[in-house]
Amino acid sequence: MAEVASWKVKTGLAEMLKGGVIMDVTTPEQAKIAEEAGACSVMALERVPSDIRAAGGVARMAEPNIIKTIMEVATIPVMAKARIGHFVEAQILEALGADYIDESEVLTPADDLYHIDKNKFKVPFVCGARNLGEALRRIGEGAAMIRTKGEPGTGNIVEAVRHMRTVMSEIRKLTTMPKEELMAAAKEMAAPYDLVLYVAENGRLPVVNFAAGGIATPADAALMMQLGCDGIFVGSGIFKSSDPAKRARAIVLATTHYNDPEMLAKLSQDLGEAMPGLEISSIAQAERMQERGW
């Protein structure tokens, strides 16, 4: 008997995206550029994070036509974002046929207490995290893929680095603990005990972990890969730069060849202007997207 929407099938798609770049796109034309550049998936959005940040107000799920027209042209998987806790937006995205749902802090949260019960859905979910506890809570709710949050729409890599280093360092710590310390560790990081045990035994998350939030150059992508992530999300970094097709291509190649400095030097050349960056301290605490969710 065929088993649809199993955990293996949900986490399996994320496994297939590894070593690749997932790009934010707002039009079918941008989706074609992304696919031509070698993106492994696209995120269909109404606005990229830097424009959401600039526009202010409430950011919601994209209008269905945007997602549908992008699904029509893309042969690679199409992801879409739902607000944190907004399970009806997620139901709509599943009905539209999105391949992955990002329960995302880039949009304005719909629920300040609870995230979506992701196990209820056939479509797999990716969620953001700033540390291991947050990642394991999301996996406990059914997320089949994790991305570190970074600070979206800034073109500033510092928060992405902080979050990836935090997750990796917390994983390493668990692997050195004797078993009797693990329950206390689970209590301290407010994470499900069975998942803490898994990480302690295997030295990695039970699902794929991408980096996101602030990646703007091939060097940024390679930095995150060398820090131990499985792949890259680029939001505003591509279509807010002066030559999106060329930059997209260079970031894709840098993600594959992240350990080859000579190649990275070549890829970093003649790309035109990167997106303008934002200093994190210039963003008021209340406007930092990474603080959304728990």
Place this chain on the structure above:
Amino acid sequence: MDGRIKRRIGVLAIQGAFREHRKVLEELGAQVVEVRSKEDLPDLQGLIIPGGESTAIGKQLELDGFGDRIIEMANQGIPIFGTCAGMILLSKEIDKSQQYTLKLMDTLVKRNAFGRQIASFEADIPVKGLQGDVRAVFIRAPYVMETGSQVETLGEYAGKIVFVRQKNILACAFHPELTPDSKVHEYFLQMI
């Protein structure tokens, strides 16, 4: 082949599930080389093209004579095994697409043939020459629509061809690297 000498197998590591293939091959006693450019190809006794996105992988094979070098290897009789995206990349023709492929197998393959991600599934399928069913994980999987006379069908699901061999070239639409059962990889290693 002398069992005491480790077989040296390449896994194409441009993008996709190369880590999982590496793990299975190492458990079976092979020496694994992650292949990111044509410089990694010499002295391999076999090559696996993993699941991933066939356009993303194909875009890099087009560069710098990388794919051409793999075609030469295949013509020298070196076994090559493609899973999912790998099956697409080995096929001569792709339904409704002009994307780059290596054209090493006389097949017409349809991409995302079982539907989008919500239609992805796993099932037990019989495979010719293998004892017992194989647990086959299909993720936005392709299937083979047409085969040439040199192509042998090894497995089908719901009347669709999902496992094929043409001499030294092997391809399946599913992901044997995602299950603990290693018999499909053992079959490939026996081709060497």
